[in-house]
Amino acid sequence: xxGVLRMMRLENKVALITGGTSGIGEAVAELLAREGARxxxxxxxxxxxxxxxxxxxxxxxxxxxxxxDVRKAAECQRAVDETLRSFGRLDILFNNAGVFxxxxxxxxxxxxxxxxxxxxxxxxxxxxxxxxxxMIAQGGGVIVNNSSGWxxxxxxxxxxxxxxxxxxxxxxxxxxxxxxxxxIRVNCICPGDVDTPMLPEDARMRGLDWxxxxxxxxxxxxxxxxxxxEIAKAVLFLASDDSSFMTGAALVVDGGGTAD
Amino acid sequence: MQLSGKDVGRIAEKVALITGAASGIGxxxxxxxxxxxxxxxxxxxxxxxxxxxxxxxAQSGGRAFFEPVDVTRAADCQRLVERAIREFGRIDILFNNAGIIxxxxVLDLSEDxxxxxxxxxxxxxxxxxxxxIPHIQKAGGGTIINTASGWGLTGxxxxxxxxxxxxxxxxxxxxxxxxxxxxxIRVNCICPGDTDTGMLxxxxxxxxxxNRQFLAEAAKRPLGRVGxxxxxxxxxxxxxxxxxSFVTGTALVVDGGGLAGxV
Numbered sequence: 423x424x425g426v427l428r429m430m431r432l433e434n435k436v437a438l439i440t441g442g443t444s445g446i447g448e449a450v451a452e453l454l455a456r457e458g459a460r461x462x463x464x465x466x467x468x469x470x471x472x473x474x475x476x477x478x479x480x481x482x483x484x485x486x487x488x489x490x491d492v493r494k495a496a497e498c499q500r501a502v503d504e505t506l507r508s509f510g511r512l513d514i515l516f517n518n519a520g521v522f523x524x525x526x527x528x529x530x531x532x533x534x535x536x537x538x539x540x541x542x543x544x545x546x547x548x549x550x551x552x553x554x555x556x557m558i559a560q561g562g563g564v565i566v567n568n569s570s571g572w573x574x575x576x577x578x579x580x581x582x583x584x585x586x587x588x589x590x591x592x593x594x595x596x597x598x599x600x601x602x603x604x605x606i607r608v609n610c611i612c613p614g615d616v617d618t619p620m621l622p623e624d625a626r627m628r629g630l631d632w633x634x635x636x637x638x639x640x641x642x643x644x645x646x647x648x649x650x651x652e653i654a655k656a657v658l659f660l661a662s663d664d665s666s667f668m669t670g671a672a673l674v675v676d677g678g679g680t681a682d
Numbered sequence: 683m684q685l686s687g688k689d690v691g692r693i694a695e696k697v698a699l700i701t702g703a704a705s706g707i708g709x710x711x712x713x714x715x716x717x718x719x720x721x722x723x724x725x726x727x728x729x730x731x732x733x734x735x736x737x738x739x740a741q742s743g744g745r746a747f748f749e750p751v752d753v754t755r756a757a758d759c760q761r762l763v764e765r766a767i768r769e770f771g772r773i774d775i776l777f778n779n780a781g782i783i784x785x786x787x788v789l790d791l792s793e794d795x796x797x798x799x800x801x802x803x804x805x806x807x808x809x810x811x812x813x814x815i816p817h818i819q820k821a822g823g824g825t826i827i828n829t830a831s832g833w834g835l836t837g838x839x840x841x842x843x844x845x846x847x848x849x850x851x852x853x854x855x856x857x858x859x860x861x862x863x864x865x866x867i868r869v870n871c872i873c874p875g876d877t878d879t880g881m882l883x884x885x886x887x888x889x890x891x892x893n894r895q896f897l898a899e900a901a902k903r904p905l906g907r908v909g910x911x912x913x914x915x916x917x918x919x920x921x922x923x924x925x926x927s928f929v930t931g932t933a934l935v936v937d938g939g940g941l942a943g944x945v
Contacts, residue, residue, distance in 0.1 A: 428690045595942035602904025602939045614928070643863025643930055652928035659920045667875075667913035669904055670942020674932040678863050681856040681931025 430458030431662045436509040438462045438501065440492050440549060441519030443470035445618030446568065449650035450516055450657045455483030457658060459514065462505040464490035484509075492519045492545030502552040511560055514661045515553040517546040518568040520586075522620055524579040524628050535582045542586035546593060550608075554601060562605030566660045567594050569610040571676045579628070587612075591672050598670030607669040609660045614676025615639040616648040643678030691719020692923045696824075697770040699723045699762065699814065701753050701806065702780035704731035706879030707829065710911035711777060711918045716744035718919060720775065723766040725751035745770070753780045753806035754798075763813040773817040774824040775922045778807040781829055781847075783881055785888040788842045796843050803847035807854060815862060823866025827921045828855050830871040832937045840889065848873075852933050859931030868930040870921045875937025876900035877909040904939030 437454045441447040442463035448470075455461045455478045463485060465471045471487040478485040486508050490501045505512050520542045523534045546567050557563030572580055573587030590610055598608040615621060625635035639647045656675045659665055674680055698715045702708035704726035712722050716739040724746060726732040732748040739746035749765055751758045766773055781803045784795045807828055818824035833841055834848030851871055859869040876882055886896035900908045917936045920926050935941055 595939075598939045598942040599904050599945055602945070603906050607905070643860050644866075644868070644928065645864055648928040652926075655925040655927075656929070659925060664916040664920060665936070666916075667905065667909040667938050668917070668936050669939040671935040671937075673929075673934060675926075675929050676932075677928050678856075678859045678931040681859045 430456075431658065431664070432514070433458035435459040435513040436462070436505065436511050437514035437516065437661065438464060438505045438512055438549075438553065439516040439518060440464045440490065440501075440545065441568075443467045443474055445620060446613065446616065446650050446653045447516070447518040448474050449654040450518065451485070452478060453651070453654040453658055454514070454661065455485060456481070457662075460484040460509045462486050462488055462501065462508065464488045464492070464501045465519070466491055492549055493540045495548050498545070498548040499552045501549070502556065506556055512553055512556050513563050515549060515557075515563070515565045516568070516657060516661070517549050517565065519545050520568060522580070522583045522624060524624055525581060526579050527581045529579070530582055538582040538586050539589075542583070543589040543593065546590055550597060554606065557606055558601070558604045564661050565597065565606065565608040566657050567608070567610040569594070569612045569672060571612050571614045571674065571680050573610070573612055574672065574674065575680050594672065595670045602669055607665070609665070609668055609671045609673060611653065611656050611660065612672050612674045612676065612680075613653050614642065614648060614679040616650060616653055618650060621647070642676065643681060646677065648675065648677060691717070692919060692925070693775065694719030696720045696774040696922075697723070697766065697772050698775035698777060698922065699725070699766055699773055699810075700777040700779060701725045701751065701810065702829075703735060703748070704728040706881060707874065707877060707911045707914045707918075708777070708779040709735050710915040711779065712746065713739065714912070714915040714919055715775070715922065716742075716746055718923075721745035721770045723762065723770065724748045725753065725762050726780070727752055753810060754801040756809050759806070759810045759813050763810070763817065767817060772821045773814055774821050776810065776814045776818070776824075776826045777829075777918060777922070778810060778826065779829040780806055781881070783841070783844045783885060783888075785840045785844075785885055786842065787840055790840075791843055799843045799847050800850075803844075804850045804854065807851065811858065815865075815867060818867050819865050824868075825922055825926075826858065826867060826869045827918050828869070828871040830855065830873045830933060832873050832875045832935065832941050834871070834873055835933065835935070836941060855933065856931045863930055868921075868926070870926070870929055870932050870934060872914060872917050872921070873933050873935045873937065873941075874914045875903060875909060875940040877911060877914055879911055882908065902945065903937065904942060904945055907938060909936065909938060
């Protein structure tokens, strides 16, 4: 943009973003705010949440932070209520909160299984459950879920993560079928490896040195990992009217990683 | 909303080549790409309608030319690419959109119709891509977008050759994405559901069904309506622009939820 006025793509919209305090969620919060949306950031880490909020406020955006654990129904309900109280409506829900522990079925503890399924999948259900009512009442809305390339193909040592993300893809389609006639579009994105804190953390848990691990991640047609901004732009496309005929879709943003 | 200035367009200063540009999705995409700042080379077998699209773009201050092209002929594809280079100097975006449909089971399908559908829907992508890829490479990278279909991912009744052709487009897309990713060429396809185009009415005619009844059936999907060509064009714009810079080898389903499951 070189000084020419351009219409913002989410003017007068209100977005609620889970896992909004880092990585993809943080980038989406900032991009949607830049495109004119008022943004409610939900997350568990208060200090990171306030830092994201401060940056958005500083560049003239409107935002609030809502301390939220998406495993808890009451907290999801409160996040939706607080968003409505602060901004008067809810147009876009980005279900992004997610965790990952690299284990086979033999190694995965029951606690780690529950954690991944509850945050990645049940959290998406709970947030949607409470957001859909107000969206339907106001005549429509958009839900974008963060799935994964590993919601479409299997990955090594990732049983609970793959199960949770495969669940997100089909939960997306089921909700699209149920609520399309009520003016709600529901889609998911399936990112490949992206430069988030989740990536070095995965390398550490797998006991791999970063260089070796990264080389493996870069082994895809575009020859590199993605940036959080590239994923955020996919979310913007799905959140905006540019995708008005899209629902129930899984948008793969992975540098070609699942093409072969 | 002002989007004609080259500073604001989302594909400003790019050159796009669009086949099947005289009507439907191709026409809507030509108009949108031009509005977003691209110079557009338009190809179609329908010369009158194709010229009208180019004129419309020129009248609103965009850059466009129309070239009569049969995309199943290698010489035509070559001529189109040479003219695009001559007039616009480069090619960044190729939208392989030309397509036809024959609504028949394999029992009712003539061999000529099989060959024709495969040639227009699939072989054209090969013929044109092999001409264009060296130029996109010279431009430092770019994108190829193919029009596949929801019926490139799942089967449909009385559409054997169409399904075969569009399934081929989906996998040709992935194969090309793998081959040309290292050259910074992204290759993706769009899988539209039923869209309000001439092709949809042509299907009703081929099936000898009443138009209104056919369109009512087509609207049976979660969003409860057929798509507009402009909505498919927006998907093409996303794939053509830098907004999708990490997207390659994908099939972008734009179908009002038709493939998500039964309502």
